[in-house]
Amino acid sequence: xxxxxxxxxxxxxxxxxxxxLDNRTEGGTAEDSGSTDGRSVTIALTHVAGDEAISFSxxxxxxxITEESPAVIELIAKNETESEIEYGTGAPSPFGALYxxxxxxxxxxxxxxxxxQHVETDGRRITGMNDIGxxxxxxxxxxxxxxxxxxxxxxxxxxxxTGNPLTLGGETYELDIxxxxx
Numbered sequence: 001x002x003x004x005x006x007x008x009x010x011x012x013x014x015x016x017x018x019x020x021l022d023n024r025t026e027g028g029t030a031e032d033s034g035s036t037d038g039r040s041v042t043i044a045l046t047h048v049a050g051d052e053a054i055s056f057s058x059x060x061x062x063x064x065i066t067e068e069s070p071a072v073i074e075l076i077a078k079n080e081t082e083s084e085i086e087y088g089t090g091a092p093s094p095f096g097a098l099y100x101x102x103x104x105x106x107x108x109x110x111x112x113x114x115x116x117q118h119v120e121t122d123g124r125r126i127t128g129m130n131d132i133g134x135x136x137x138x139x140x141x142x143x144x145x146x147x148x149x150x151x152x153x154x155x156x157x158x159x160x161x162t163g164n165p166l167t168l169g170g171e172t173y174e175l176d177i178x179x180x181x182x
Contacts (some may be wrong), residue, residue: 028090040063040064041063041178043058043175045173053170054087055080056173071151072148073177074146077095077138077143077145077168078146079138079141083137085137086169087168090162092115094144097161099126099159100159103105105151106157110146150177154181157177
């Protein structure tokens with residue numbers, strides 16, 4: 001069944017890539033920050049439920065946010081088991097539309113939103129989407145990833161998938177992004 005979900009999520013700027021950072025603490029929280037002129041992004045990724053059959057991690061390719069360029073963040077899901085795993089998501093795969101439902105400017109932006117027949121956009125803003133389910137299969141040891149741009153005003157943002165918790169099969173994760181002035 002296709003139901004129309006309407007949301008207002010804003011993203012701005014252009015793509016720029018540089019560097020690569022990735023830190024993950026023993027407790028399952030990943031943190032990374034960097035700074036130059038303008039604003040910088042800090043990420044906290046926490047595994048809150050499940051048996052860790054699908055790991056979820058990130059790489060920050062650019063942590064600085066300026067008027068000319070956003071932060072660039074790659075999210076990665078990996079099958080940690082010895083058998084095939086399937087998880088459901090919204091459009092577009094592999095993770096659906098990711099944003100903070102309480103802050104319309106805080107969207108993890110990918111051009112896949114524009115390319116998807118299930119997501120309506122106006123510039124770098126999502127104006128609507130079909131409420132559909134998409135299955136993603138991961139073979140043992142296989143990974144799927146997507147690279148996103150992120151820019152927002154200073155503050156803390158709880159990223160979700162179309163207003164729902166960020167789940168991958170039986171795994172639930174919390175993805176928090178903090179933007180601070182540098």
